[in-house]
Amino acid sequence: MINREIADILYEAADILELNEVEWKPRAYRKAARKIEDLNEDISNIYRDRGKKGLEEIPGIGSRIADHIIEYLETGEVGKFEKLKEKSPVKTGELVEIRGLGPKKVKKLVEQLNIKTVSDLREAVEQHQIKNLTGFGEKTEKNILKSIGMFEKSHDRMQLGKAMNLAEDVITYMKEHSDLEKIDYAGSLRRMKETIGDIDMLVIASDPDRTMNTFVSMENVERVESRGVTRSTVILKGGIHVDLRVVPAESYGAAMQYFTGSKDHNIALRDLAISKGYKLSEYGLFGKVSQEKVEGESEQGIYERLGLQYIPPELRENRGEVDIARQNSLPELVTLNDIKGDLHIHTTFSEGSDSLEDVVRAAEDMSYEYIAITDHSRSRRISKGMEIEELKLQWEEIDRISGEYDVKILKGAEVDILKDGSLDYPDEVLGGLDIVVGSVHSGFESAKEEMTERIVAALENKYLNILGHPSGRLIGKREPYNADFDMIFETVADKEKILEINSHPERLDLNDKLILQAKMFGVKFSINTDSHSVPNLDFMRFGVGQARRGWLTKDDVVNTFSYNSLKKMLKA
Structure with missing residues (x-):
């Protein structure tokens, strides 16, 4: 904190x-x-x-x-x-x-x-x-x-990354300073929404009073809004509301389900419970007539009692997940453990703050099989974009250290998509790269037809592999481009290109709705961090969260593939 x-x-x-x-x-x-x-x-x-x-x-x-x-x-x-x-x-x-x-x-x-x-x-x-x-x-x-x-x-809501860090700080503090059996965050944070309002937390504690004293006394608390035996609310420095509830172990699953939401998902679940002769609340699943609690300790148990496949939190938005869970047909969503590498990383060769070798060493520590170094191309002068000679010096550096580490290093670049749809390096340079991430970094206010034509023209280039941060949005700062995304996704599918899910908390681009839209075209995705420092590599979990909200499986995501499979696909 x-x-x-x-x-x-x-x-x-x-x-x-x-x-x-x-x-x-x-x-x-x-x-x-x-x-x-x-x-x-x-x-x-x-x-x-x-x-x-x-x-x-x-x-x-x-x-x-x-x-x-x-x-x-x-x-x-x-x-x-x-x-x-x-x-x-x-x-x-x-x-x-x-x-x-x-x-x-x-x-x-x-x-x-x-x-x-x-x-x-x-x-x-x-x-x-x-x-x-x-x-x-x-x-x-x-x-x-x-x-x-x-x-x-x-400013009514905070970015996912900030909310996650704050929640994890609270969890760490509470574990160190009180005797808890369990503590978790719930709400829209658990559903991995791109922005969060308040942070909801649940605990199982043998001494609720002591737990609440610890909570309201945290070093980062600016004001205690309410203090009760089983529920307290504090406002952290910066105006963030955190709500903590002490829940009995026998109701913990029901409370997690209820407070995770979403509201519309919970309504659909309650209606289903009523149709099956039950009553569902934050305290448990009860027989409507007998009033006897039949489940409450685990979320999985509640879904099973209702005749449903377990629905992961990221899918609980009432977008058809309940009906599909009835048929036991929910997809097996991609997980963080499925990720074998990161295909969009910056170093000190452009605007990154850590050296190439520092990044490689960190990737090896994360047990990645491969990474792609993708520093900015020459037109991004504000980001210290590389001239061709600098790019070739980077290739020499990659060759020099490649044998010293187990992680495979792909020679890449984040290449600007220029106004006319051409790429920022000539084809003879692009052909020397293992992977090319093409991104729009200018002309954000272009007309819809102009922006669409620009991106489609770039996708025609045989050397472009990944369309970087495809909608161009910055959460709370810049809206997505005005573009025909159906046409863009159709072109991506036709040309067998890859759409990026940029994991940076300020981008989360593509968002979940565009991921769902693109998935209908049968495209492949790459979940990347766009890291500008070694700690940024941990952003991967936020991109995975958006991919899960977009119903993606590991087969949809190319950086779950082995190194050999990925190389084969890129060459093809």
Whole structure:
């Protein structure tokens, strides 16, 4: 928890400094924040065990930033940053998240219209005050209004990755500080939805009162909203609601089923129970006449009593799963254990923060059979895209270390799909790659026909293997492209290409609905992390979650194939 607090403080300081046109410090603070977010160890433990020197051993953290971290760990604030916030006339943390607003535009809005918050910004847009400012215009004003809507919607819910990390932090804390028989998260988090509202947790505990005392006393609690014997709700720093219920062991399965949801799935299940002479609730499955509990300890038991195949949480959205479970015809969904490799990874050859060898070593530690190194192509200058000579140097590096590890290293690249649908490297270079991920990184506002033609043209290229983050969305920041996805999926199937499920929590692209839509065309998928650092490799579980929500089996996903099978398919 403390790692995220410190990272957030550094990000906020970077935003304020950038607004004031300080050039190098924002980059340094953001780099340090990313490294702290990626740490697998509590930063307070690093400081306790190894002092300031231990902090300075973290890449991106120099003496000055280490001093700021120490100050926060010891006092709960950083004096310099508090003064910065006092001097800042605007809630930069909010305004810089609005797509289309950079520091210079934010500064102009502050100076000329006295805009300090997103609320001020919405009011100015609705009164058409912005379009007359130099550098803005009517189109910019419309785009800002759209971005405000996305910002407000996204801040009602948190991304899956953030919610999962918070839930796991709570579970770890509760296990270490109280005597629990069992603790799990439920709700939309357990269903692996792309965004989460509140976090619901269930426990079995022999001493509920002590358990609740431990829960409401967690270090990251900002406010206790309610405190009861069997249920308490806290608000964590950052405004996240966490609800904890103590449940008797004999009702734990029923409670997990009920609080996992979804609401529509539960209604369908209750209706089925009634038709079979039962009553289903969070306390168990009861005979309607006898009132006797017939099941409650396990979820599997409840589904079996209702004559259903067990329905995995990710499918519980009332999209036909109950009827199919009646026929015992639910697919065997892909699992994290099925994944044999990651086919979209960045290193320091472009904008990644870890070296090629660091990534390979981490993949070997994860027991992967293979990975693909796919740094950005030359047009992505903002992402340090590789010129052809740099790409060939990377090939030499891969050749040099390949014999030192068991994991197989595929030579790849994430190649920009240019405006005309051509790829960012010539065919003679693409032909030297084992795998090509083609992605759109520009022109997001293109008309539907133009974007569709662009992507379809790229899919015609025989060297393109995977269509990267196919809809182009960024959750809460950018909507998917306006494109004919049926035509794109049909082309993918016809040309025997692969659709990516990008596991990065900010993307989760394709989402579950588009996965279901694409599956109807008989396409293959690749679940990739788009990693920019070694810890990002753990994002794979979020992509697998979306694949499961999209009803995919291991046969649908190419990176469940063995290395030899994958190579054979890519060559074909």
